[in-house]
Amino acid sequence: MVFICRHSSSSPATAVGSASRTMALRSEHFTVYVALCFLLVALCTVTVRASGGSGSKVLSLLQPYDFLYYSGVRAYYGEEWAKAAELLEKSIQTKEALLRTRRQCHDDCVASGTKAFNKLDSEEGSMWDLWALDWIQQKAECLRFCIGRSVAPTGQLPVSNDIEYEFNTRNPYNFLQVTYYKLEKLKKAASAAHTYFVANPSHLEMRNNIEKYRRMEGVTEDDFQDRETEKHWVLYDAAMQHEASSDWLQAAEKWRACVNETLWRIDECRVQCEVSPQLLPEDRGVDGVDGAFEKAAALSLSLLSCRQSCVTQVATRTGRISAQEDFLPTQLEHLHIAQFKSGDVSGALQTLRSFLLFYPNDRDSLDNLQLYYETLGGDAESHGIHPAQEIAKYVNQSLQEKSLLYFGVENLNFTFTDPDLWTPEDVVPESLRENWRAEKQVINEKIKEGDQTEEVDDSGFYAGGSVPQVGVTITMDDDALNGTNRVVLDGVMTEKECDKILQLATVAASLGDGYRGRRSPHTPHETFEGLTILRAVKLSQDGLVDQSDTRLLHELGERVRTLLHSYFRSPSGLFISFTHLVCRSATTGEQEGRMDLSHPVHVDNCLLEPETKQCWREPPAFIHRDLSAILYLNDNFDGGELFFTERDAKTVTARVKPSCGRLVGFSSGPVNPHGVTAVTRGRRCALALWFTKEKLYRDMEREEAEALWAADGQSALKKDEEEEEKEGGATAGRNARSHAPKERSRGRNAVTGRKDEL
Numbered sequence: 001m002v003f004i005c006r007h008s009s010s011s012p013a014t015a016v017g018s019a020s021r022t023m024a025l026r027s028e029h030f031t032v033y034v035a036l037c038f039l040l041v042a043l044c045t046v047t048v049r050a051s052g053g054s055g056s057k058v059l060s061l062l063q064p065y066d067f068l069y070y071s072g073v074r075a076y077y078g079e080e081w082a083k084a085a086e087l088l089e090k091s092i093q094t095k096e097a098l099l100r101t102r103r104q105c106h107d108d109c110v111a112s113g114t115k116a117f118n119k120l121d122s123e124e125g126s127m128w129d130l131w132a133l134d135w136i137q138q139k140a141e142c143l144r145f146c147i148g149r150s151v152a153p154t155g156q157l158p159v160s161n162d163i164e165y166e167f168n169t170r171n172p173y174n175f176l177q178v179t180y181y182k183l184e185k186l187k188k189a190a191s192a193a194h195t196y197f198v199a200n201p202s203h204l205e206m207r208n209n210i211e212k213y214r215r216m217e218g219v220t221e222d223d224f225q226d227r228e229t230e231k232h233w234v235l236y237d238a239a240m241q242h243e244a245s246s247d248w249l250q251a252a253e254k255w256r257a258c259v260n261e262t263l264w265r266i267d268e269c270r271v272q273c274e275v276s277p278q279l280l281p282e283d284r285g286v287d288g289v290d291g292a293f294e295k296a297a298a299l300s301l302s303l304l305s306c307r308q309s310c311v312t313q314v315a316t317r318t319g320r321i322s323a324q325e326d327f328l329p330t331q332l333e334h335l336h337i338a339q340f341k342s343g344d345v346s347g348a349l350q351t352l353r354s355f356l357l358f359y360p361n362d363r364d365s366l367d368n369l370q371l372y373y374e375t376l377g378g379d380a381e382s383h384g385i386h387p388a389q390e391i392a393k394y395v396n397q398s399l400q401e402k403s404l405l406y407f408g409v410e411n412l413n414f415t416f417t418d419p420d421l422w423t424p425e426d427v428v429p430e431s432l433r434e435n436w437r438a439e440k441q442v443i444n445e446k447i448k449e450g451d452q453t454e455e456v457d458d459s460g461f462y463a464g465g466s467v468p469q470v471g472v473t474i475t476m477d478d479d480a481l482n483g484t485n486r487v488v489l490d491g492v493m494t495e496k497e498c499d500k501i502l503q504l505a506t507v508a509a510s511l512g513d514g515y516r517g518r519r520s521p522h523t524p525h526e527t528f529e530g531l532t533i534l535r536a537v538k539l540s541q542d543g544l545v546d547q548s549d550t551r552l553l554h555e556l557g558e559r560v561r562t563l564l565h566s567y568f569r570s571p572s573g574l575f576i577s578f579t580h581l582v583c584r585s586a587t588t589g590e591q592e593g594r595m596d597l598s599h600p601v602h603v604d605n606c607l608l609e610p611e612t613k614q615c616w617r618e619p620p621a622f623i624h625r626d627l628s629a630i631l632y633l634n635d636n637f638d639g640g641e642l643f644f645t646e647r648d649a650k651t652v653t654a655r656v657k658p659s660c661g662r663l664v665g666f667s668s669g670p671v672n673p674h675g676v677t678a679v680t681r682g683r684r685c686a687l688a689l690w691f692t693k694e695k696l697y698r699d700m701e702r703e704e705a706e707a708l709w710a711a712d713g714q715s716a717l718k719k720d721e722e723e724e725e726k727e728g729g730a731t732a733g734r735n736a737r738s739h740a741p742k743e744r745s746r747g748r749n750a751v752t753g754r755k756d757e758l
C-alpha cells in the first residue's frame with residue numbers, strides 16, 4: 001500500500017523507526033479503523049461521568065481516546081508534528097480521565113444496591129456480593145453438569161431460531177402427515193394433519209387435505225386427534241360448557257383444575273427461561289460498552305422479562321396471535337361464581353380473596369366479600385379462610401419481578417411489555433405512567449376524530465404510481481373509488497386471453513377440481529369452482545389442458561404484480577402469495593328475490609367486526625396478505641358487482657362492474673372492506689391474486705409449479721438428448737446437467753406448499 005511504502009522509507013530515529021514499522025505493518029487494519037472511527041465520531045458523542053469529591057459532574061469527551069490516538073498516529077505519518085503531539089497527548093489525558101471516572105463511579109455506587117445486603121458486611125469485609133456470585137456459579141455449574149450429563153448422550157446441539165419457529169408452528173406434523181400418507185398409515189396421517197391445522201387454521205391446502213382424509217376409507221372422526229393438546233385449554237372449554245348448561249358443580253371442578261393447570265404451565269415456561277440459552281438484548285452483547293454490572297443487570301432483566309412473558313404464552317391459544325387478556329384473574333372470577341352457585345360458600349370466599357390479590361380495589365368483589373362476612377357471621381380470618389397459597393405466591397413473585405423490570409425500564413434503558421392488566425399503578429414509575437396517559441389521550445382523540453376523518457392505511461402502499469404496460473389505462477383511482485389505495489385498471493388482458501383462461505376454467509371444472517359442483521362457501525344460490533396454478537400445471541402435464549393456457553395463467557400473476565407494484569409504489573419487494581381462478585355460477589331456479597351476497601363483506605387480511613369497527617389481524621384471516629387484486633374475465637352474467645364499504649360493512653363507497661381485462665387492486669387491510677353482489681344469472685369468472693411484502697409468505701405452490709415445468713423441460717431436454725444420442729449427437733456436458741433438488745428450508749412457511757399436497 002502507498003501508505004506503507006512512503007513511511008517505511010522515511011522512518012525517523014531508530015527507536016521511533018521500529019515503532020513505525022510495527023505500525024506500518026498493521027496499517028491496513030489501521031486505515032479501516034480510522035475510517036470507522038471517523039464514522040463513529042460523526043455519529044456520536046461519548047459522554048462519561050466524572051466526579052468530584054462531593055457530587056458528580058458530566059465530563060463530555062467529544063472524542064474517544066482510541067480515536068484520538070489513531071488520529072495522532074495518522075498525523076504523525078502525515079508529518080504534521082504539532083497536530084500529532086496534540087492528539088497523542090489528548091488521547092493519554094482522555095484515557096486517564098476515563099479510568100479516574102470509572103474508579104469514582106465504582107466508589108460512588110458501592111453503597112447502592114439493597115440496604116439489607118449491606119448489613120451482611122462483616123469485619124472481614126464486604127462478602128455478600130461474593131456469596132451472591134458464589135450462588136450463581138454453583139447454580140451454573142450444577143445446571144451445566146446436569147444438562148450436560150442428561151442431554152449430551154443424545155446430543156444437545158445449538159438450535160437455530162428457524163428450527164424453534166418450525167416447532168412452534170408445528171411444522172414437523174406437516175411433514176409427518178405426508179410421510180404417513182405415503183406409508184398408508186391414514187389414521188396417523190389424519191392426526192398429524194389435524195395437529196398441524198390446529199396451529200395453522202388459515203392453511204388452505206391442509207384444510208383440503210383434511211377433507212380428503214375424511215373421505216378416505218378407514219379414517220373416522222376420532223382419528224383427527226390433536227397430538228399436542230394443551231390441557232388447560234381443554235379444561236377451559238369444558239368449564240365454559242358446563243357453565244353454559246348451568247352445571248355448576250362440574251363447572252367449579254373444571255375451573256379449579258384449569259387454574260391449577262394454568263399455574264403449572266406458567267411455572268414450566270418460567271423454568272425454561274432459566275435453563276434455555278439467554279440472549280442479551282441487542283447492543284448489550286459482549287462487544288458492548290457496558291461494564292460487568294450493567295451487563296449482569298441486562299441479563300437479569302432479560303430473564304425476568306422472559307419469565308413474565310410466560311403469562312402471554314400460556315394465555316394464547318395455539319393458532320391464535322393474541323393472548324386471552326387477564327387469563328388467570330378471569331378464571332378465578334368464573335370459579336368464584338361456579339363455587340357460589342354450587343353452594344360451596346367457603347370455597348367461593350377463598351377464590352374471591354384470591355381474586356382480590358390481583359384487583360384489591362375491585363368494587364363488586366369488595367361488596368361480595370362483605371356479603372359473605374355477613375352470611376358467615378365474622379370475617380374470613382375468623383373462619384380461617386385465606387387466599388389460595390399458590391395464588392398469593394404467584395402474585396407476590398410477579399410483583400417483585402415487575403418492580404425490578406420497571407426500574408430497568410426507567411433507569412437502564414430496558415424495554416419491557418407488561419403482559420398483565422392487573423399491575424398496580426404504584427409499581428409503574430410515574431414518568432412511565434405519564435407517557436402512557438399522554439399516549440392514551442392521543443389514541444382517544446384519534447378515535448374521537450376517527451369517525452369524521454379519512455381512514456389511514458398503514459400498509460406502506462401509496463397509490464398513484466405509473467402503469468408500466470402499453471394499452472393499460474387507469475379507469476378509477478382513489479378519488480373515483482372514494483377510498484384509500486384502490487384502483488381499477490382496464491386493458492390488462494385481451495379478449496383472446498380472457499377466452500383462453502375461461503376455457504381453462506371450464507375444462508378444469510369438467511375434470512373435477514376440489515370445488516367442482518360445490519355449493520359456494522358463501523351462498524346456497526351459487527356454485528363455486530376454483531383452480532390453483534399447481535393444479536393447472538398438473539392437469540397440463542397429464543395432457544388434459546393446454547400447456548400454453550397454464551403458462552398464460554402463470555404469466556398473468558407476474559403481469560398484475562408488475563402493474564400494482566408500480567402503481568402502489570410499493571416500497572419493498574412484492575411477492576405473489578396466492579392465485580386462485582374462481583368462477584361463481586348462479587344455480588338454476590333459485591334466484592327469485594335473493595337478498596344475500598355472492599361474497600359477504602370482508603377484509604382480506606383481518607377479521608372485520610362491523611359493530612365495533614375493529615379488524616383483528618389474526619387467523620383464520622390471511623394475515624400475511626398485503627395487496628389484493630381481482631382480474632376479471634367476462635361480463636356475460638347478471639349481478640356479481642364488486643363493492644367497497646366503510647368499516648360498518650353497510651355504507652357502500654364504490655362499485656365496480658367486472659369485464660374482460662379489468663383489474664381491481666387494493667390494499668388488503670381494514671381500509672378496504674369489500675363484497676360481491678349476488679350472481680343471479682350465468683357464470684362470473686375472475687383471477688384472484690394476493691400479494692405479500694414478506695418473502696417468507698410467497699406462494700410456494702407457484703414455485704412448485706415452476707419446478708415441475710423446469711423438471712418437464714429437463715425431461716423434454718433429456719428426451720431430445722436421448723434422441724440425439726441415438727443419432728450419435730449428444731454431448732457429455734448436457735447429459736451431466738440435472739435438475740437441482742428444491743431447497744427445503746426457506747424460513748417460516750418454507751415447506752408448506754410442497755409437503756401438504758396429497
Ligand SMILES: O=C(O)CCC(=O)C(=O)O
Nearest residue numbers: 599604630642676686688
Ligand atoms: O371476486 C371478487 O370480485 C372479489 C373476491 C374477494 O373479495 C375475495 O375472494 O376475497
Ligand SMILES: [Fe+3]
Nearest residue numbers: 602603604674
Ligand atoms: Fe376479498
